[in-house]
Amino acid sequence: MTYEDWFREDRLPHIYCVGCGNGTVINCTLSAVDQMGWNKEETVFVSGIGCSSRAPGYIVTDSLHTTHGRAIAFATGIKMANPDLKVIVFTGDGDLAAIGGNHFIHGCRRNIDLTVVCMNNMIYGMTGGQGSPTTPPGALSTTTPYGSREAAFDLCGLAAAAGANYVARYTSYHVTELTRAVRAGLESPGFSFIEALVQCPTNYGRRNKFRQVLDQIEYFKSHALLVQKANRMREEGKKIPDDMIIIGELARRNRPALGVRK
Amino acid sequence: MRLVIDESRCKGCNLCTLVCPYRIFRPGTTANRRGVIVPELDRPERCANCRLQHLYGRRLCGVCQMICPDQAITWEEEGPCEPVKVAIEY
Numbered sequence: 001m002t003y004e005d006w007f008r009e010d011r012l013p014h015i016y017c018v019g020c021g022n023g024t025v026i027n028c029t030l031s032a033v034d035q036m037g038w039n040k041e042e043t044v045f046v047s048g049i050g051c052s053s054r055a056p057g058y059i060v061t062d063s064l065h066t067t068h069g070r071a072i073a074f075a076t077g078i079k080m081a082n083p084d085l086k087v088i089v090f091t092g093d094g095d096l097a098a099i100g101g102n103h104f105i106h107g108c109r110r111n112i113d114l115t116v117v118c119m120n121n122m123i124y125g126m127t128g129g130q131g132s133p134t135t136p137p138g139a140l141s142t143t144t145p146y147g148s149r150e151a152a153f154d155l156c157g158l159a160a161a162a163g164a165n166y167v168a169r170y171t172s173y174h175v176t177e178l179t180r181a182v183r184a185g186l187e188s189p190g191f192s193f194i195e196a197l198v199q200c201p202t203n204y205g206r207r208n209k210f211r212q213v214l215d216q217i218e219y220f221k222s223h224a225l226l227v228q229k230a231n232r233m234r235e236e237g238k239k240i241p242d243d244m245i246i247i248g249e250l251a252r253r254n255r256p257a258l259g260v261r262k
Numbered sequence: 263m264r265l266v267i268d269e270s271r272c273k274g275c276n277l278c279t280l281v282c283p284y285r286i287f288r289p290g291t292t293a294n295r296r297g298v299i300v301p302e303l304d305r306p307e308r309c310a311n312c313r314l315q316h317l318y319g320r321r322l323c324g325v326c327q328m329i330c331p332d333q334a335i336t337w338e339e340e341g342p343c344e345p346v347k348v349a350i351e352y
């Protein structure tokens with residue numbers, strides 16, 4: 001099987017806008033799932049509401065498209081009812097960190113055996129570009145027309161602090177690394193959290209000086225800083241600019257996990 | 263193998279033009295029937311996967327396919343044909 005076999009061909013092309021990064025993250029996730037050699041009957045995709053959360057609708061396996069913010073809660077139910085199922089959650093920054101924030105924290109605390117892939121476009125894409133908990137300070141959105149004055153959530157820091165076993169961050173430019181990270185997440189028992197920064201040309205890029213699709217991807221490329229290098233810079237007392245995106249594997253440990261057959 | 267862009271899926275974002283080490287994808291110039299400006303392929307026979315997939319028995323490189331958000335890039339089997347010399351610049 002190849003990753004293409006996991007798509008519902010009759011549902012493609014999907015509804016995402018031109019150049020939306022969500023499609024890339026679906027490719028990388030399905031490629032990682034395919035590498036695991038899992039079959040379609042034992043794999044379940046779960047999501048909440050948002051552009052990102054439409055992903056399971058394009059995949060052949062059984063899936064649950066749940067209410068806004070509740071993907072992890074539903075996924076926990078599936079995993080507890082049948083630990084033999086492989087459960088993967090697709091979610092967005094709003095779905096995961098705003099309305100679903102508590103489910104996220106408690107999923108990490110329980111260390112429930114799920115792999116959560118968050119497509120973080122730093123905006124509410126589906127509803128027209130309102131600011132989300134990950135909208136960076138200064139960024140324009142329909143609810144922050146003069147620039148956001150709030151600090152943004154560090155989703156990976158949150159997951160690691162709350163107890164997730166595996167945490168990694170990449171962007172939609174880093175396709176090979178992202179695929180590898182999802183694979184590592186699928187392999188590790190317990191809560192695996194992979195944050196993929198994605199471009200949303202329609203509702204984020206357009207308002208934030210990324211006029212072309214390629215502009216935001218070029219930004220991801222030039223502003224990504226590998227965590228090992230960032231640590232080295234800190235040790236040397238160098239300052240890391242605020243706009244750098246720290247990428248790489250950010251946590252890997254072996255806390256007792258829930259939902260794993262003994 | 264032959265590299266092809268599925269015109270019924272491509273939305274013309276040009277992300278593929280950014281990643282290919284051989285710069286096989288070039289921004290297109292004319293809109294197709296659906297109004298999408300699909301990238302043009304510059305000597306696609308240079309693609310690592312076209313040349314070597316059968317030899318290695320697995321997909322090589324493939325970053326264009328992974329980054330394409332619209333699942334539009336694939337490889338087709340080719341029928342028997344005359345051998346041609348392919349120039350690769352390193």
Ligand SMILES: Cc1ncc(C[n+]2csc(CCOP(=O)(O)OP(=O)(O)O)c2C)c(N)n1
Binds near residue numbers: 052068121
């Ligand atoms: C209970 C509830 N509140 C609000 C909404 C409206 N709503 C739909 S999608 C969305 C935001 C989605 O943002 P995100 O999770 O970042 O997904 P994106 O579209 O950016 O991928 C909101 C607020 C809803 N559908 N249900």
Ligand code: SF4
Binds near residue numbers: 051200201202
């Ligand atoms: S609004 Fe943004 S996130 Fe939603 S499909 Fe369009 S580009 Fe993608």
Ligand code: SF4
Binds near residue numbers: 282309323
């Ligand atoms: S597989 Fe690699 S070499 Fe071949 S067209 Fe795609 S990016 Fe270029």
Ligand code: SF4
Binds near residue numbers: 274276277330333335
């Ligand atoms: S990345 Fe895919 S959708 Fe975008 S221009 Fe290339 S072939 Fe078309």
Ligand SMILES: [Mg+2]
Binds near residue numbers: 050092094124
């Ligand atoms: Mg979002």
